Amino acid sequence: MEKNECIYLYxxxxxxxxxxxxxxxxxxxxxxxxxxxxxxxxxxxxxxxxHNFCAWTWLVxxxxxxxxxxxxxxxxxxxxxxxxxxxxxxxxxxxxxxxxPHPVPKTARVKHNPLQRLTYLGIVSFLVPxxxxxxxxxxxxxxxxxxxxxxxxRPVALLHTAGGFAMLVFLIVHVYxxxxxxxxxxxxxxxxxxxxxxEDTAGHEWEVKS
Amino acid sequence: MNIKGNEARCTSCHAGYGxxxxxxxxxxxxxxxxxxxxxxxxxxxxxxxxAGHPVSEPKxxxxxxxxxxxxxxxxxxxxxxxxxxxxxxxxxxxxGGDGVKHGDLDSSLFHASRDLDVHMSxxxxxxxxxxxxxxKAHFIAGRCYKKPAxxxxxxxxxxxxxxxxxxxxxxxxxxxxxxxxxxDHTDKVACQxxxxxxxxxxxxxxxxxxxxxxxxxxxxxxPLVKKGDLGKAVYHGKKGSFRWENNVVPEYFWFNGTxxxxxxxxxxxxxxxxxLNKIMGSRDDPRSRIYPFKVHRGLMPYDLENKTxxxxxxxxxxxxxxxxxxxxxxxxxxxxxxHGLDFSGEYTxxxxxxHFPSTHMVAPGEDALQCxxxxxxxxxxxxxxxxxxxxxxxxxxxxAIGWLAVFGSLAGVAVHGLMRKVLAKKRG
Numbered sequence: 274m275e276k277n278e279c280i281y282l283y284x285x286x287x288x289x290x291x292x293x294x295x296x297x298x299x300x301x302x303x304x305x306x307x308x309x310x311x312x313x314x315x316x317x318x319x320x321x322x323x324h325n326f327c328a329w330t331w332l333v334x335x336x337x338x339x340x341x342x343x344x345x346x347x348x349x350x351x352x353x354x355x356x357x358x359x360x361x362x363x364x365x366x367x368x369x370x371x372x373x374p375h376p377v378p379k380t381a382r383v384k385h386n387p388l389q390r391l392t393y394l395g396i397v398s399f400l401v402p403x404x405x406x407x408x409x410x411x412x413x414x415x416x417x418x419x420x421x422x423x424x425x426x427r428p429v430a431l432l433h434t435a436g437g438f439a440m441l442v443f444l445i446v447h448v449y450x451x452x453x454x455x456x457x458x459x460x461x462x463x464x465x466x467x468x469x470x471x472e473d474t475a476g477h478e479w480e481v482k483s
Numbered sequence: 484m485n486i487k488g489n490e491a492r493c494t495s496c497h498a499g500y501g502x503x504x505x506x507x508x509x510x511x512x513x514x515x516x517x518x519x520x521x522x523x524x525x526x527x528x529x530x531x532x533x534a535g536h537p538v539s540e541p542k543x544x545x546x547x548x549x550x551x552x553x554x555x556x557x558x559x560x561x562x563x564x565x566x567x568x569x570x571x572x573x574x575x576x577x578x579g580g581d582g583v584k585h586g587d588l589d590s591s592l593f594h595a596s597r598d599l600d601v602h603m604s605x606x607x608x609x610x611x612x613x614x615x616x617x618x619k620a621h622f623i624a625g626r627c628y629k630k631p632a633x634x635x636x637x638x639x640x641x642x643x644x645x646x647x648x649x650x651x652x653x654x655x656x657x658x659x660x661x662x663x664x665x666x667d668h669t670d671k672v673a674c675q676x677x678x679x680x681x682x683x684x685x686x687x688x689x690x691x692x693x694x695x696x697x698x699x700x701x702x703x704x705x706p707l708v709k710k711g712d713l714g715k716a717v718y719h720g721k722k723g724s725f726r727w728e729n730n731v732v733p734e735y736f737w738f739n740g741t742x743x744x745x746x747x748x749x750x751x752x753x754x755x756x757x758x759l760n761k762i763m764g765s766r767d768d769p770r771s772r773i774y775p776f777k778v779h780r781g782l783m784p785y786d787l788e789n790k791t792x793x794x795x796x797x798x799x800x801x802x803x804x805x806x807x808x809x810x811x812x813x814x815x816x817x818x819x820x821x822h823g824l825d826f827s828g829e830y831t832x833x834x835x836x837x838h839f840p841s842t843h844m845v846a847p848g849e850d851a852l853q854c855x856x857x858x859x860x861x862x863x864x865x866x867x868x869x870x871x872x873x874x875x876x877x878x879x880x881x882x883a884i885g886w887l888a889v890f891g892s893l894a895g896v897a898v899h900g901l902m903r904k905v906l907a908k909k910r911g
Contacts, residue, residue, distance in 0.1 A: 309873075310860055310877065316853075316854075317855045317858050318854045321664065365899075371906070372906075372907065415667040415670065426870070427871035427878075430876075434878075437885075438881075438886075442888045445892045445893055446896060449900065453903075
């Protein structure tokens with residue numbers, strides 16, 4: 274560990290959108306479950322209003338994030354790859370218990386390991402738009418007849434519920450994964466400061482190729 | 484129960500002013516009492532069993548209340564537009580007493596507080612009945628039987644010649660603040676459903692009437708009367724057992740404004756409660772809304788052989804009248820004969836339901852229902868199925884899978900973390 278050095282991994286806007294989304298997803302899950310009838314906390318009407326407010330906020334934020342990804346070329350961090358994917362998976366299933374080093378340490382140009390790339394790509398390009406689309410369809414249910422849609426609300430509501438559960442599962446695993454750094458809070462700390470302590474800053478052969 | 488055979492009593496309100504016998508012409512428009520609707524002295528009183536006539540000399544009704552002949556000149560000179568008193572004197576007492584029939588119409592509306600009725604209260608809109616029940620040459624809008632009370636949902640802004648005024652006439656179809664989700668409800672939920680949270684909020688209303696227990700007499704040989712805790716009779720020897728209730732939560736049904744009525748000639752199936760009127764409408768009908776009802780339940784006479792409902796002769800001086808001899812066989816025979824219908828002689832009492840739409844007693848906005856009253860597991864719309872109601876409806880399988888995934892991943896990360904900790908300690 275004596276070779277450790279700090280690299281600036283997460284820029285200010287990146288940290289901002291990360292924590293903003295974290296807050297939004299948390300509130301959306303809490304209010305969503307209340308609207309779903311799981312418990313009573315804020316009251317249905319407040320939960321509903323907060324849920325919709327967060328939805329609009331996320332929609333705007335999402336547009337900004339996509340714009341940021343495009344102009345900073347950070348989208349390249351999310352190009353999926355299968356190289357070392359199974360090594361990473363095997364690390365979390367087995368190697369981590371033995372104290373093995375991570376097969377894909379972070380570098381400035383490769384801030385995400387292949388498993389992260391795949392997961393975040395799935396979240397940003399599938400799950401979030403899926404929740405936004407099903408959510409807005411749900412919200413604008415009353416406009417369906419004007420659009421000539423003869424749909425039932427149930428499938429849309431159920432898809433949105435399923436997406437919510439998926440988001441909650443992601444959240445649980447994601448939060449847990451933050452504890453797998455060189456200390457329990459290292460990853461969370463770096464998401465606040467932007468600086469990540471890494472062991473090796475050398476490039477990776479699979480990244481060089483792309 | 485029917486007017487026929489009991490005209491002398493029922494026609495004190497129901498059409499038939501001056502009824503004497505079956506030769507009365509119900510279609511003759513000159514036999515309509517002008518004064519009852521238009522006089523404004525409040526002294527014009529009909530004798531209860533006088534077929535709509537006041538008395539010509541002082542007379543006691545059933546040994547209690549004294550009735551005096553009207554001061555005709557004063558009464559006639561007072562005529563004006565009908566006030567709440569004119570309408571209420573009949574419509575608040577339907578079924579033979581205050582609040583018997585309608586849960587949303589009773590004598591509490593003569594001087595309604597704002598909490599009871601925002602429209603009719605002087606502290607609210609100060610409306611008379613005819614403010615909404617518009618009239619055109621004595622045709623009064625807003626009846627809600629075979630025809631809907633109104634056929635078009637138009638606001639007065641769209642068309643200021645709307646003849647039949649509905650909530651939307653003044654409040655429009657988007658009555659709440661712009662952008663409010665409440666406005667998205669008006670295509671499926673009637674205003675009344677949320678804005679009449681309970682009916683009979685001041686005076687109690689009769690919810691249950693069991694005719695089968697009628698006929699018990701007290702020690703003096705007079706019909707036995709027992710008072711209940713709401714100050715209303717819970718038993719009357721003439722009429723049977725009743726249940727009165729205050730602050731009644733309505734029942735909700737899809738309603739397109741029309742009713743279908745059971746006739747005495749219709750065969751009915753008493754294996755389930757007989758719906759004397761059937762609420763028409765469904766979720767798929769764009770004209771239907773979820774609407775609040777008072778459901779008046781009871782036990783009423785039924786012909787075991789003809790499988791029809793029966794109409795007894797209750798009132799009259801003849802021995803056949805139930806309130807004379809207290810003999811159902813004679814009363815049913817005479818009652819059905821008045822209709823020209825057959826009575827087999829075999830009768831029993833069967834459960835019935837009558838549905839009264841609730842549209843009066845609109846509460847102040849702050850007392851309206853909240854989301855959770857319906858958007859909940861056991862909410863007010865629990866019985867209305869066939870559509871997805873957020874907050875009430877769930878897919879059990881999806882929820883099970885969802886929670887399994889959530890708790891599975893929680894357990895998974897917990898085990899993973901614990902193993903990391905234990906094994907790291909082992910390694911030292």
